[in-house]
Amino acid sequence: MPKRILVLDDNRDILEIVNEVLSYENFDVHATSTSNGIIEVAKNYNPDLVILDYLLSDGNGGDICKQIKADEKLRHIPVIIFSAYIHRDVDYPAFGCEAVIAKPFDLNELVDKVNSLIVKN
Template sequence: MSKRILVLDDNQDILEVVNEVLSYENFEVHTTSTSQNILEVAHEYHPDLVILDYLLQDGNGGDICKQLKADEKLSNIPVIIFSAYINRDVDYPAFGCEAVIPKPFDLDELVNKVNDLTKQN
């Protein structure tokens, strides 16, 4: 059974690339461009990993990560945060994420990180 990946990013091009690359790697991918009801989506989809964009038009990936980690049923799911703001003064580990990948991201780095984190799960 393939591992399930939930991806939240408000950039449709990034969603398409991530979906294509991870689907090619035999992951089942669910993408969304809105943070509205993201916890409900996660409860229904049962992902093995969540990928969140840090800066969203309708939210903040760091805050969403905290919400996921605070939820009893979702807290063990590894989270990767994508961010174009790596050099800014943001304490990403404080959100509870297992990894941060800078944008623009390297596809091999993404696949390797997803594989590493889903093997642990």
């Protein structure tokens, strides 16, 4: 059974590319552009990995990561945060994420990071 990845990014172009690349790598991808109800989506989808954009038009990926890590059913799931703001004073590890990928990102880097985090679990 393919590993499941939940992707949240409000940039539809990035969402489409990530969905295509990960689907090509034989992952089952659930991609969404809205953070509304994302914790329930995660509980229902039961992903093996979550990828969150940091700065969303309707939320913050860091705060969502904290919610995931605080939830008993979801806390074991590794989280990657995408951010175009890596060099600002943001303490990404404080959110509980396992990895941070700077935007723009290399697709091979994304696939390698996903594979390394899923294999560990």
